[in-house]
Amino acid sequence: MDPVGETGEVSRVRARSGTPVDQITLDGVLAGEVSLDDIRIHPDTLLAQAEVATRAGNAQLGENFRRAAELTALTDERVLAIYEALRPHRSSAADLDLIAAELDDLGATRNASLVREAARVYAARGLLR
Amino acid sequence: MSDHPIGRFRFMDTQNVNLDGFAVPDPTLGLVAFGSAGDPEPSLVVEDGRVIELDGRAEADFDVIDAFVAAHGLDLAAAPEAMAIDEVAFARMLVDPAVPRTEVVRLAGGMTPAKLARALAVLRPAELVMAMTKCRARRTPSNQAHVTNRSDDPLLLAADAATAAAFGFREIETTVPVLGDAPSNAVAVSIGAAVGSPGVLVQCSVEEALELELGMRGLVSYAETVSLYGTEQIFVDGDDTPWSKAFLTSAYASRGVKMRVTSGGGAEALMGGAQGCSMFYLEARCVALARAIGAQGVQNGGIDSAAVAGAVPGGVRSLMAENLMVMLRGLEACTGNDALMSESDVRRTSRTHPIFIAGSDFICSGFGSIQRYDNMFGPSQWNAEDLDDYLAMQRDWGVDGGLRTASEPEVARLRERAVDAVRAVYRLLGLADFDDIWAAQAVDAAGSKDVPAADLMTPLAASRLIRDLPITMLEVIDALAETGFEVEAERMLAMLRERVRGDYLQTAAIFDEQLRVLSAVTDPNDYAGPGTGYSPTPARQVEIDAIRQQRSVGDIQLEQERSRTEALQVSAPSAEAGHDPREVVIGLSPAAGRAIWRTLCGLTVVEALDELLAGLEEEGCTARVVRVNDSLDLGRIGLTAARLAGSGIGIGLQAKGTALIHRRDLAPLANLELYSVAPTLTRAAYRRLGINAGRHAKGATPEPERNPYSDEAIEARYHTTVVSLVAIERGCVVPGAPVETMTLQREA
Structure with missing residues (x-):
């Protein structure tokens, strides 16, 4: 099974910015032409990796990569904030509902359902704020 | 216990192993390795594709772990078959080479935690080795190093990271004694690793949120400190839930950062929350x-609680069974051998050895590549003190434990370059200036105690700047390239490109030195019995075998040549029998004065001879020295000398130092x-041998000299040299x- 980045069409893999991975060069760095978005993974690449993981027999790893693909749309700060909100006793049911709605709006539906599932279990187990 | 134990027990009590704690099993405290009465019966009830009972617990009573595993963790298609299978039958499949890894992993996917725990408890130690050989995800074994120091010294961190990479570690984990130093440590270790080798993964173990931040900024290339626990109470005490961890797992992947989780038997007992369950069952839940949650791998095998598991009967076996369980769940196994679990060298070796010979994705989840005192995780099971031991063990068993030998000149060069690179980058980015004394000390240092010039405020100030400016890995790469470290800049940029490709997010991924991804996808373990599976390439076998301490006959010959002297010369091509009744003849072996100049005890042949002659003089004897050229047998040499001596007494001296007194009428x-x-002899010993030979010549019966005895492994130390010297x-x-x-x- 071929890994995504080694399929012989390396240039097909693009960074989140759209720059083909083989065009991320040291000369570019020295010229100040490489941005942080050029070293971020593209959601399509994560979806392709999800396929690889699932075919290799790990559906949960595939699902993780699909959630990750959705999270590429979020800023670092927002990702850190949602992680914090999911920790025990940080959020009310309403807080988690709001986050789930925000994620749905961003097309991050898998993450939204993860947050809703958390809200249900947290309510049952006394882990809400 | 007696108040006044007998000497034998007083002596035994002083041995290192008795510093370890051993616990009477106590299931109520979770102090039991396998099979507590508190462990549930395995069960799985599914209704309309929904798990409504898991290991004896109904859905309404699910705690957070049950709930998450029930919702996401089980392969319900495989479950009916997997839950029905007899545990001994499954255990036999694990060791049967005819049953492929993929088949046992498929079945394990349908097993509940209690079911899989019960099946793995069946395996005996040798069966664990066989199962691990087959079941690990990646074909090629590997190893992970800790690189830390007491002062977070960036120069020493870089030098030690380069050293770890030179010795073959493919992952390096650092951490901090001072939390604020984390960004500087991540940068320094990343630079050092890039100096040492392309493709070494680097992590900085700190609190969950900060670690994620470091990963997002590109300052580290993987993460491992994402802890899971086997009971709800301890999980929540750890300030997380399965959902927060699942989200965190996806957060790492969303930034292209490899990540594994951490768990380990005994953690819940250590925190007083085992709820009457066995360590192994709770770990099965983790x-x-x-x-x-979709993690690609697990670091387990006790980790910080390894000593708790080690304190109960069967505990060490359960640590290895935990690792095997990770493999059966189809995940990367980073197999502990991390925190030191015993004061005894024998026990800690015994704990590691089965995993070492079976091979795992990472034999150690933290081999302390630095000295024990510099390990800010606490001393490891294996440390810089043991690097040569580990390399020798690889060679002994012909096993790839992930490490390779490294020559002193090469490591010296890499350490200097790593120190220079960090100095240059920190100066250019305005993070710190390091003086020449500090730099020289860091290059030479065996540990931070050798770097008194290190300033503790430097890493803190540099870290603040890295966080506040902020500085990302792109700026570090730019600074490396601008200061003449293009090779390292390219290597670090290559790692950033790999985040974009994402192939190293797959299970058990590492990079080889050509930056090829080796993972469960690209390098799946295909062991199917003898003659199959991983075996080192010829080049890799040479790395394993050619440790720097090995010597050939040619090496020994060269060493001997350095002691060559003109003091011993042939004065006549033959030797006649003497008639002086006080004459003793000393017979030398053929290589004496030709090819062997120094004896095994360190004295030269001339010095040994000189003492023999002095001893004979003390007894008023005359002496002659001859060389026997047709035999290397010391008895023959001594007898030949005795037959030439007027007294009938001869001394035989082999060039390697072995000596005897002979008499002309003996066999x-x-x-x-x-x-x-010979290795334990001294000038005084040769002197006494000369004296005794003189006394024999005079017809006396002197008290024989005793060989000095010691508890040292004399044979281990000298036998290989003896083989070479005898060949010479x-x-x-x-x-x-x-x-x-x-x-x-x-x-x-």
């Missing part, structure tokens, strides 16, 4: 959860006195050649 293999343990002696033997008369230029 591993099932790791799979459920060749008999003798009067023998010094058989044999090369000097000329059958039928006459005995020569020698002269010795005596010492002043």
Whole structure:
């Protein structure tokens, strides 16, 4: 099974910015032409990796990569904030509902359902704020 | 216990192993490895594709771990078959080479935590080794290093990271004694690793949120400190839930950062929350959860609680069974051998050895590549003190434990370059200036105690700047390239490109030195019995075998040449029988004065000879030195000398230092006195042998000299040299050649 980045069409893999991975060069760095978005993974690449993981027999790893693909749309700060909100006793049911709605709006539906599932279990187990 | 134990027990009590704690099993405290009465019966009830009972607990009573595993962790298609299978039958499949890894992993996917725990408890130690050989995800084994120091010294961190990479570690984990130093440590270790080798993964273990931040900024290339626990209470005490961890797992992947979780038997007991369950069952819950949240791998095998598991019967076996469980869940196994679990060298080796010979994705989840005192995780199971031991063990068993030997000149060069690179980058980015004394100390240092010039405020100030400016890995790469470290800049940029490709997010991924991804996808373990599976390439076998300490006959010959002297010369091509009743003849072996110049005890042949002559002089005897050229047998040499001596007493001296006193009427293999343990001899010993030979010549019966005894492994130390020296002696033997008369230029 071929890994995504080694399929012989390396240039097909693009960074989140759209720059083909083989065009991320040291000369570019020295010229100040490489941005942080050029070293971020593209959601399509994560979806392709999800396929690889699932075919290799790990559906949960595939699902993780699909959630990750959705999270590429979020800023670092927002990702850190949602992680914090999911920790025990940080959020009310309403807080988690709001986050789930925000994620749905961003097309991050898998993450939204993860947050809703958390809200249900947290309510049952006394882990809400 | 007696108040006044007998000597034998007083002596045994002082041995290192008795510093370890051993616990009476107590299931109520979770102090039991396998099979507590509190562990549930395995069960799984599914209704309309929904798990409504898991290991004896109904859905309404699910705690957070049950709930997450039930919702996401089990392969319900495989479950009916997997839950029905007899546990012994499944255990047999694990060790049967005819049953492929993929099949046992498929079945394990349908097993509940209690079911899989019960099946793995069946395996005996040798069966664990067989199962691990087959079941690990990646074909090629590997190893992970800790690189830390007491002062977070960036120069020393870089030098030690380069050193770890040179010795073959493919992952390096650092951490901080001072939390604020984390960004500087991440940068320094990343630079050092890039100096040492392309493709080494780097992590900085700190609090969950900060670690994620470091990953997002590109300052580290993987993460591992994402802890899971087997009970709800301890999980929540750890300030997380399965959902927060699942989200965190996806957060790492969303930034292209490899990540594994951490768990380990005994953690819940250590925190007082085992709820009457066995360590192994609670760990089975952690591993099932790791799979459920979508982590690609698990670091377990006790980790910080390894000593708790080690304190109960079967605990060490359970640590290895935990690792195997990770493999059966289809995940990368980073197999502990991390925190030191015993004061005893024997116990800690025993704990690691089965995993070492079976092979795992990472044999150690933290081999302390630095000295014990510099390990800010606490001392490891294996440390810089043990690097050569580990390399010798690889060579002994022909096993790839992930490491390779590294030569002193190469490591010296890499350390200097790593220090120079960090100095240059920190200066250019305005993070710190390091003086020459500090830099020189860091290059040479065996540990932070050797770097008194290190300033503790430097990493803190640099870290603040890295966070506040902020500085990302792109700026570090730019600074490397601008200061003449293009090779390292390219290597670090290559790692950033790999985040974009994402192939190293797959299970058990590492990079080789050509930056090829080796993972469960690209390098799946295909062991199917003898003659299959991983075996080192010829080049890799050389790395394993050619440790720097090995010596050939040629090496020994060269060493001997350095002690060559003109003091011992042939004075006549033959030797006649003497008639002086006080004459003792010393017979030398063929290589003496030809090819062997120094004896095993460190004295030169001339020095040993000089003492023998001095001893004979003390007894008023005359002496002659001859060289026997047709035999290397010491008895023959001594007897030949005795037959030439007017007194009938001869001394035989092999060039390697072995010596005896012989008499003309004895059989060749008999003798009067023998010094058989040449490495332990001294000038005084040779002097006494000379004296005793003189007394024998005068017809007295002297008290024989005793070989000195010691508790050292004399044979381990010298036998290989002896083989070479005997080979050199044999090369000097000329059958039928006459005995020569020698002269010795005596010492002043």
